[in-house]
Amino acid sequence: MNKITININGQAQQLAPQTSVTDLLTTLGHAEQGMALAVNQSIISRSEWPDHYLQQGDEVSLFQAIAGG
Amino acid sequence: MMLSNAETLRYSRHLLLSNVGETGQLKLKQAKVLIMGMGGLGAPASMYLAAAGVGQLVLADFDELDVSNLQRQISYDASQVGQHKVDAAKARLTGLNNEIRIRGIKKKMDAKQLAMEVSMADLVLDCTDNLASRHLISQVCCQAKTPLIVGAGIRLEGQLMMFDFSQPDSACYHCLFPSTQEQTLNCSNSGVLGPIVGTIGSLQALEAIKYLVGLPSGIKNQLKLFDGLTLNWQSFSISRDPACPVCSVHE
Ligand SMILES: [Zn+2]
Numbered sequence: 001m002n003k004i005t006i007n008i009n010g011q012a013q014q015l016a017p018q019t020s021v022t023d024l025l026t027t028l029g030h031a032e033q034g035m036a037l038a039v040n041q042s043i044i045s046r047s048e049w050p051d052h053y054l055q056q057g058d059e060v061s062l063f064q065a066i067a068g069g
Numbered sequence: 070m071m072l073s074n075a076e077t078l079r080y081s082r083h084l085l086l087s088n089v090g091e092t093g094q095l096k097l098k099q100a101k102v103l104i105m106g107m108g109g110l111g112a113p114a115s116m117y118l119a120a121a122g123v124g125q126l127v128l129a130d131f132d133e134l135d136v137s138n139l140q141r142q143i144s145y146d147a148s149q150v151g152q153h154k155v156d157a158a159k160a161r162l163t164g165l166n167n168e169i170r171i172r173g174i175k176k177k178m179d180a181k182q183l184a185m186e187v188s189m190a191d192l193v194l195d196c197t198d199n200l201a202s203r204h205l206i207s208q209v210c211c212q213a214k215t216p217l218i219v220g221a222g223i224r225l226e227g228q229l230m231m232f233d234f235s236q237p238d239s240a241c242y243h244c245l246f247p248s249t250q251e252q253t254l255n256c257s258n259s260g261v262l263g264p265i266v267g268t269i270g271s272l273q274a275l276e277a278i279k280y281l282v283g284l285p286s287g288i289k290n291q292l293k294l295f296d297g298l299t300l301n302w303q304s305f306s307i308s309r310d311p312a313c314p315v316c317s318v319h320e
Contacts, residue, residue, distance in 0.1 A: 033250050038305040041306065046310065047313075061303065065221075066226060066228045067223075068222055069195075069220060
């Protein structure tokens, strides 16, 4: 099966085609709580995670809410 | 309305700026800004806004000054430890600029009181230190259509964003961080370098002044991440989540 390559926080990662954002987070074993995710500098809304499929060359940024002040 | 002679002298460096000038200074004088949280972000933000001549500042914080706050909350003095932060801040800011009005709120506000305060403000700065307050403030500002500038800092990282709720297309804090589950990362347990919150709080003040004088924001519907190790910034656009229960229900 073909693989696609994306970047997650600057690290290359191979994925199966038709991998959604939700699938990716499951694969990475990330807890979804408090995380935000952007693809190519656009935040992907939580409600769109299951239907947003990652594409070859996507730059994925994953980060946590910071509460401190 | 005109500026007094004393104000003309005090704000002369604003008057030299073509994008502030006397018109902008008068807008600042007529503005009312609510600052939620008077810690590492609120301290520098309030000082810059007081210095800039924002006519009315409302400072909200229910904490008393602790000696461990002095490492980053630079408007306070060691002699003020034990005082309510809003009282200590009011003394400091009045000493800086007695031409403006400053009011402190030192009890924890419920949603109703907060809504009243927000509806009376032209702009709100979120300088708080916990996720529950951040969600509540964004929700209340969204309902009141009052613009909100959000800052946060931890360790060597900062976050900055603005939601202009006076515009119909604005996203909200909940669109970005929908989980209300309290995170474990805060200044008390993770630590923070003072200049991180100093940088973000100063930029909240910058964006506030720009908004009040009518200059376009560099962060509207954007999230800026600051990396204090490399000094690099990352920018992300935030779109309104059509499924957001906070900003997409009361259309
Ligand atoms: Zn929203």
